[in-house]
Amino acid sequence: MDEDIEPYVRRKKGEGTNRRKMETLNEDEQNVLRNAINSRERKRMHELNDEFDALRNCLPYSNDTSVRRMSKANTLLLATNWILNLKNTNANLLTENTMLKAQINFLMSQSAAGTNSSTVPQPSFPPSHRPCYCVNCIIKEQQQKSGEGEESGNDQ
Missing domain, CATH: 1.20.5 (Single alpha-helices involved in coiled-coils or other helix-helix interfaces)
Incomplete structure (x- = not known):
């Protein structure tokens, strides 16, 4: 017992x-x-x-000599968290990549069909945290900026 x-x-x-x-x-x-x-x-x-x-x-940690070296346990914790962070970032990038491919396929199918893309509703995607630098987005951004400049000039 x-x-x-x-x-x-x-x-x-x-x-x-x-x-x-x-x-x-x-x-x-x-x-x-x-x-x-x-x-x-x-x-x-x-x-x-x-x-x-x-x-x-x-690891993303300061290797400066004035900074105290991490313990083994802290090193393993930081490595684990860093790997999980990279894993989540990778999953987000894969999702964004899939959405961008779908948008490209949609636009390609619209141009192949010969329809005017301005009359066809565009697919809505959540806004990306990174700016887009494709030609269409740059032109659209410049047109929006020039339209805002003209409107503010007319008010005066």
């Missing part, structure tokens, strides 16, 4: 067998083995830290 209440304690793998192996070795062999184990662990940690540094360099 007490075993059910006891909190979980993580046990080391093969704890007894490694100690028995160490006891069979003399002191010099134990030191050599311990140094080899420590060296492998040190090498592993250096490689891990190098990879974290490489990840920090990829």
